[in-house]
Amino acid sequence: MTIAESPPNRLRHLREARSLSQQEVADRLGSPVTAHQVSRWERGQVVPQPRTRRALAQVLGVPVGELGFPASSTPVPRPRSSAEDFMADDEQDPRVQKSQEEWRATRQLLNANRHALSQTAAGLYPHAALGHTGLIAGPGWIPDAPVDLADIRLVEDVSAAAPMLTGGEREAGRVLPDLSLMQSYSRYTRAIRDLAPPRLFEDRFAWRLLGVDWARPRMLFGETTYFSCVDVFEPVAHELAYVALDADGHPAADPTLRDLPYRRLVGDPFAFARRPVMPAVSTLTIRRDGDRAEFLLHRRDPRAVAAAGGMLQVIPSGIFQPSSLLPAAREADFDLWRNIQREFSEELLGMAEADGHGQPVDYASGPFAVLDQAQAEDRLRVACLGVALDALTLVGEILTVMVVDSDVFDGLAYDFVDRNDEGQVMAERFPFTEAGVRGLLDSGRVAPAGAGCLELAWRWRDELLPA
Known part of the structure; x- marks a missing residue:
């Protein structure tokens, strides 16, 4: 029987009827089941073993026979990837299971302790730490005052040499789980894909940061891809979590670079030629109403x-x-303002994500036109606060701030969503006051890029919000 001929099972309908995600089903079944495996069951590519079917029926609250699987537990023949050739669909050697479970456990601890680990990582570069934000900045990366976004010239060097590190180095391999008894995963992204896939995980082209010069001012970029960067920055973070935390997520050591072979191989974090640095553009959005100002925050969904x-x-x-x-x-799109506009429309207004596969965005219509007009009328001002790296991952962060007059903001806010693909838009608007900013920074709840935006925006509040 071919894949095209295989009858659909009822698993997906039963799962959706109970408002469960594939990851939630996998979590309830327990290790070593992954969301990737649940997806394969739903597509009819694999039939789970009888004991797993019984557990699955309990999770979904139905008799086993209502799952819709054929009586035989023989997998449906299909072409397999090289990675899957080493993976049993439902059974694995206990030693491989243990390796993968330990990798997942460390990754869970990494995600649960990112703030503390960012502080630990920043301590490895004390001369470059940006306050207590978890960011580090190279010499000259933070300007003397906010720089109007329109004054920054972007330069693309398509002939830039490929970075030296790829994530396939022996030192990176030390944090990768076993794929089989005789082979480990070759890249971190492949382990994430199989063992802990988030809902949003797709390889896409991105611009690679090569340099910043505030004297001109300008930023230099090359080319990279999302997975190329993840294969380097997540092993760097995973390694630190493994060394610095015990099995319960408590501090276990105060590591030095000698304890972190992959981070040591990366070397100078500000040497862009050694690894691909994929920058995110993070924007603090401030609503201004006279002498009162408040800002928005977003809670990122770990799933x-x-x-x-x-x-x-x-x-x-x-x-x-x-x-x-x-x-x-x-x-x-090679424009920081256009990037901010697109993310604004997607994360706050619920517009479909421009995922790289469709037509170019029409910036002359919809919220893009509203934002452009407000900027032209000086009712919206956007500036860059500097460039930094997340000390934990060494990911690049372009820190920006957008100050929006209340009438413009409120007109757009009528269409704000409560949730988006990446998490929840916080209903609370936070006061842009010393108590409001410092309270959040001291809480340890804000991601390093957000903390950096708040730290620098408060430092330059008089320039950003003149009386």
Whole structure:
């Protein structure tokens, strides 16, 4: 029987009727079941073993026979990837299981302790730490005052040499789980895909940060992809979590670079030639009403995103990448303001994500036109606060702030969503006061990029909110 001929089972309908995600089903079944396996069951690519079917029926509250699987537990023949050739559909060697379970456990601890681990990582570069935000900044990366976004010239160097590190190094392999008895995973993204996939996990083109110069001012970029960067920055973070935390997530050691072979191999974190640095553009959105100001935050869903899950983040925030791979889109989207506008429309207004596969965005219509007009009338001002790295992952962060007059903000806020693909838009608006800002920064709940935006925006509040 071919895949095309295989009858659909009822698993997906039963799961959705109980408002469960694939990850939630996997969590209830327990290790080593993953959301990826649940997806394969639903597509008819694999039939689970009888004992798993019994557990699955209990999770969904139905008799086993109502799952819709054929009586035989023989998997449906299909082409398999090289990775899957080493993976039993429902049974694994206990030693492989243990390796994968330990990897998942460390990753869970990593996501649950990102704030503390960012502080630990920043302590490895004390000369470069940006306060207590968990960010580090290279020499000259933070300007003397906010820089109007329109004054920054972006330069693309498509001939830039490929970075030296790829995530396939022996030192990175030390944090990768076993794929079989005789082989480990070759890349961190492949382990995430199979063992702990978030809802949003797709490889896409992105611009790679190569340099920043505030004297001009300008930023230099090359080309990269999302997975190329994840394969380097997540092993760096995973390694630190493994060394610095015990099995319960408590501090176990105060590591030095000698204890962290992959981070030591990365070397100078500000040497962009050594690894791909994929920057995100993170924007603190401030509503101004006379002498009163307040801002928005976003809680990132750990089930949906690969990084900073469970933490508060400024909104909008997103990787600097084009909306489409069509040449017209790449030319128009190589612009920090356009990136901010797209993320604003997606994260706050619920517009469909420009995922790189469609047509270029029409910036002359909808909320884009509203934002452009408000900026032209000086009722919206957007500035760059500097560039930094998340000390834990060494991911690049372009820190920006957008101050919006209350009438413009409120007109847009009528259409704000409560949730988006990456998490929840916090209903509470936070006061942009010393108590409000410091309280959040001291709470440990804000992701490093958001903390950096708040730290610098408060430092330059008089320039951003003149009387």
